[in-house]
Amino acid sequence: MKDLVSECPVENAMLVLGGRWRILLVYYLLEGTKRFSELRRDMPKISQRMLTLDLRALEEAGYVTRTIIPQVPVRVEYSLTEEGRRLKTLVEVLGECGDRLASRGYVKAA
Amino acid sequence: MKDLVSECPVENAMLVLGGRWRILLVYYLLEGTKRFSELRRDMPKISQRMLTLDLRALEEAGYVTRTIIPQVPVRVEYSLTEEGRRLKTLVEVLGECGDRLASRGYVKAA
Numbered sequence: 001m002k003d004l005v006s007e008c009p010v011e012n013a014m015l016v017l018g019g020r021w022r023i024l025l026v027y028y029l030l031e032g033t034k035r036f037s038e039l040r041r042d043m044p045k046i047s048q049r050m051l052t053l054d055l056r057a058l059e060e061a062g063y064v065t066r067t068i069i070p071q072v073p074v075r076v077e078y079s080l081t082e083e084g085r086r087l088k089t090l091v092e093v094l095g096e097c098g099d100r101l102a103s104r105g106y107v108k109a110a
Numbered sequence: 111m112k113d114l115v116s117e118c119p120v121e122n123a124m125l126v127l128g129g130r131w132r133i134l135l136v137y138y139l140l141e142g143t144k145r146f147s148e149l150r151r152d153m154p155k156i157s158q159r160m161l162t163l164d165l166r167a168l169e170e171a172g173y174v175t176r177t178i179i180p181q182v183p184v185r186v187e188y189s190l191t192e193e194g195r196r197l198k199t200l201v202e203v204l205g206e207c208g209d210r211l212a213s214r215g216y217v218k219a220a
Contacts, residue, residue, distance in 0.1 A: 008134070008208070009204075009206075009207075009211075009212060010133060010137050010201060010204050010205045010208055011130075012208040012211055012212060012217055013205070013208035013211060014129075014131075014133055014134060016207075016211060016216075017204075017207065018128050018129055018130050019124075020121075020125065020128050021124075023124055023128075024118070024120055024121050027118075061211065061216055083210070083214070086210070089203055090200075090204065091120060093199055093203050094119075094120050094124065094127075094200065095119045095120045096119075097127065097200055098119025098120055098121070098122040098123035101122055101126060101171065102119060104172060106126075106170075106171055107122055
């Protein structure tokens with residue numbers, strides 16, 4: 001078990017789910033099980049390295065499972081756990097925030 | 111107006127609200143108007159520079175207003191706009207995610 005960083009649940013959630021891509025990954029995995037290459041297609045702007053690291057972090061936090069299908073070439077599939085699927089509300093609320101930002105003409109440059 | 115980075119509202123929301131401290135800042139500002147020094151006390155781990163940058167980003171996105179009170183020494187107060195107060199649901203949902211992470215014994219090291 002890792003060290004407790006904060007008593008604040010919001011801070012802890014942001015430590016795990018903050019960052020530019022992680023919740024977006026959850027969003028795409030809510031569509032169903034995906035292979036690494038499919039996630040790359042969903043999110044063309046993320047680097048291969050960041051995608052690997054973010055998937056690993058989500059796996060470590062119990063939100064994502066990684067299944068290796070022994071065939072040639074080996075196939076690796078990612079899907080949400082039950083805990084991961086519970087993040088649907090968060091994804092929806094964030095989507096509403098994004099819609100409101102866009103409707104106010106505010107979109108952040110990268 | 112900034113360039114549109116993505117058609118995806120979740121991605122746009124995370125570009126503005128992602129990162130370790132911004133939603134936490136909103137959380138503390140939901141308690142009411144605060145001075146810079148009070149926010150520093152609320153979040154002792156954030157650097158003065160990051161706090162300044164994050165407050166500015168939230169101000170730019172229309173979530174926070176900055177009021178300068180002309181006295182000696184000058185007092186600067188931060189409070190949520192109506193749009194900022196609408197983020198309460200997001201803060202609450204994130205808090206629930208953090209509670210669930212903690213209840214599963216998962217807390218992220220910094």
